[in-house]
Amino acid sequence: MIKGIGAVMVILAGGGWGMLQAAKIEECYRQMRYLRKLIFRIRSEIRYSRQVLPEAFLHVGSEAQEPYKMWLLSLCERLTKRQGTSLAGIWEEETRKYLAETGIPQDMTESLIRLGSELGTIDIEMQVKTLDLYLEQMEQKMEDMRTEQKERIRLYQCVGVTGGIFLAIILL
C-alpha cells in the first residue's frame, strides 16, 4: 500500500517537474513579448515626441509592470543625477540588476546591454533604426521560440511523467 502511494507520488513529482519546465518556457516568451512592447514604446517616444531618453524612460516606466518599472525609473533617476557614469555604463548596470531574473534568454539580455552603447546618437533616423534593428532581433528570437515552444513543452511534460514512472519502477 505504502509502496503504491510512494510510486504515485514519484510519478506525480516527475510530471510536476515537467509542467514547471514547460511553464518556464511560456513565461520566458511572455517576458520577451512584454520587453518588446516597452522598447517599441520607447521608440515611439523618441520618434514622434523627440523625447530625451530620461523622459522617455520615465513615461514608459511609470506605466510598466515590475521589474521593468523599477528598471526604467531607476535609469531615469540615475541619468538625471549625472554623476560621472556614461549612459552605456548606467544602462548595463541597471539592466543586469533588474532584468537578470526575468527569464529572458541570456543572448537577448546581452544584446539589450549592447543596445545601451547605441543610444543617444546624433541622428534621430539612426536612433530609430538602431531600435528597429533590436526589435527585429527580438522578433526573430521570438519566432524561433514559437516554433520550438510546443515541441519543448510536450517534451518536458513527457520526460517528466516517463521519468517519474521509470524512477518508480526502479524504486519498487
Place this chain on the structure above:
Amino acid sequence: MKEDTILKVLPWDVRSIIQKEKLEFEYLQEIRLREGKPLIFLYHDTEVIPGAKARRPYLVTKDNIREMLEYISNYSLYACEQEMRQGFITIEGGHRVGLSGQAIMENGKVKNLKYISSVNIRVAHEMIGCADAVFPYIVCNRLLCHTLIVSPPGCGKTTLLRDLIRQISEGNSWLPGLAVGVVDERSEIGGCYMGVAQNHLGIRTDILDGCPKAEGMIMLIRSMGPQVIAVDEIGTPEDVHAIEYAMHCGCKMLATVHAESMEELRKKPLFNRMIGEGRFERYILLGNDAHVGQIEGIFDNRGSLLYKEMMEMAK
C-alpha cells in the same frame, strides 16, 4: 540656481575643479573646454586657467567632451539635431553651449556635427533693471516704439531685450503692462526648460520656445493676440517679412540684430531697406568699450541721436 544649471552640465572632473575655485557665478562669463588643451574660463573679464600657476593646468580629455555632450543633450543628441546644425545648444537657464567639430554635410548644407572637440559655455546673465535707461527714449505718449537693438556679439543685447520684455509685460512708470509674445527660437531669452521660462519675463508674457522666428511671429499673432512681439537675432528675409506683417497687424516690435554700428547695418541690403522705409522707430546701439551693455547711442528713424551713454559716467 545659476550655479546648479552650469555645474550640472560639466564633466565630473571639471565640476570639482570649478567648485574648488570658489567662484561667484554672477561674474562667470564663459567656460571653454578644448580636447587636449587646458581648461579655461572667463571670470570678471579675465581669462583664468586653473592650475596654471602651479604649472599643472587641467588638460581636457576626450572622455570629458563625451561626458559633457551627454549632459548638455540629456543623453539624447538626436533631440538637439536642429540646434546642433547651428553650432550650439541652449541649456536650462538659457546658457548657450557652443560646439565645434567636423560638419556633416547634406545637399551642400550643414546637417549636423560629429567628432566634437571644443565646447564653450556662455553663461546667460539676467540683469534686472538694465533697461531702465532706455525707456525714456523708446516710449512716446505712453506708447512703445518699434525698437531694434543693434550690437556686436557679446555686448548684452539679449540681456537688454530680456529686461525690456519683463518691464513692458509687468508695466512701469513709462508704460502700462502689455501682452508680450516672445518667439524664442534658441531658448536664450526665456531659458525655457520643458516649455517653462526660467528667466523673469513678466506676468503678461507668452513664450513660444524653439520655434523658427518667422513662423512663430505669425503663430503668436493668430493665437495669442500680443500687443508687443519680441524676437532675438533677426537676419533672414523671412524674419523681415514676418516683422513687417506683425507691424501691419498693429503689434509693436522689439528685435535684436548683429552689427558693429549703424553704418554696418546699412550695408546689409535687407536692413538698409527697412531703415530707409523707417520701419523701426528707435535703434539702440550697444557696445562694450567701457562695460558690457554700454549704450553707444539711441537713434530715431531719421538717424538722429537721442541719447548716448557718457564714457566717463560708464567708467
